[in-house]
Amino acid sequence: MRDVISRHGLAARHALGQHFLLDGNLTDRIVREAGDLTGRHVIEVGPGPGGLTRSLLASPAASVTAIELDSRAVGAVSELAETAGGRLRVIEADALTVDLPALVPPPRQVIANLPYNIASPLLVGWLRQAAAFERLTLMFQQEVAERICAPPGTSAYGRLSVLAQWCCDARIVMRIPPAAFTPPPKVWSAVIGLTPHPAQPEPALFARMESLTAAAFGQRRKMLRGALRGLGGEALLDKAGIAAERRAETLTVAEFDRLVRVLADDPPVR
Incomplete structure (x- = not known):
């Protein structure tokens, strides 16, 4: 992975909220937290050099669609498509403007280490379409993850808590220290599992x-x-x-x- 970063000049950019998770054991665990992916069409946002993408391709997912804004990362992840047997599609786009359900057929899941700077607006946008997804397994800064899952009566409970829990069962499934990332952020991160409720608001x-x-x-x-x-x-x-x-x-x-x-x-x- 470090060779991929070097060859593609993929130094993380703060403006893009990039912190790359390169530990295969951790990316494999994130994929396991999403459950059995057999026959599922997975969407990944912000794959970076492709650490999590590799773990997704090693799963029984029917397909993986990676959305990446950074052209350097598009080149890096596109290398994986050559040996993915047609299971990987890489789209260069701003995820905030993409209609995810239009990309792949159901059953759909989103599994992603989200860029920190757009993680919350991405989540709210997907909650508007929660009925389209079987599950979302998403990494946030730990503080944001705790707000999403916070119960009433706590200081972390707020607008994001209500919107997420109104549409989904939300729980923190992993906490990841800064040292696991390149470059290490200043804060811990956490992975949330969001399972949409059977009935969704109009x-x-x-x-x-x-x-x-x-x-x-x-x-x-x-x-x-x-x-x-x-x-x-x-x-x-x-x-x-x-x-x-x-x-x-x-x-x-x-x-x-x-x-x-x-x-x-x-x-x-x-």
């Missing part, structure tokens, strides 16, 4: 939940009566049976679900 309802959670957590110290004033305030909370004096971090995901459905049935007059 796009319009998801959009309302985005607005609701943005308002609720936008000023965490405010009581909900003030934080949600623009969405109906006390009247909205009363209809949902939620005390106006509570703060956003005390609401469960089920309470946010109740609140957003009331909001959808009776949107505020503007």
Whole structure:
């Protein structure tokens, strides 16, 4: 792997959020955490020099589609396609602009060491389409991973927690120290397994939940009566049976679900 990095001039770029995981034992473990990949079409975002890609190709996955913005990494990963028997496709593109479900047929999984600088917006975009995926196995900075999986009443619980847990069962399955990466980041990383719930919100309802959670957590110290004033305030909370004096971090995901459905049935007059 270090030879691949050298030949392709693949020094990690901070602007691209690159930290390469080269340890085959760790990449193999990430793939195992995704479950049995037999017959699955896997999408990898940000393959870099191809460490995780190699482990994916060693699995029984039906195909691997790697999306990479960095042309240097595209060249490095494309070398693997020559011996992959047609199972690997490399696409040079910005993952934020790609419609993943349009790339491969179901059953689909996303397995990726995400670029740190776009990890959260990527996740929110995929949550909007959660019904299209069987599972997502994703690496984040540990702090972000803990926010995604945080329970109500904790300092880490916030908008990302609600959106992820509303759509998926989310749990941390691995923690990885900085020394495992080249170059080592300043923080630990963690891998999350996200399994979409059988029933998913319609796009319009998801959009309302985005607005609701943005308002609720936008000023965490405010009581909900003030934080949600623009969405109906006390009247909205009363209809949902939620005390106006509570703060956003005390609401469960089920309470946010109740609140957003009331909001959808009776949107505020503007």
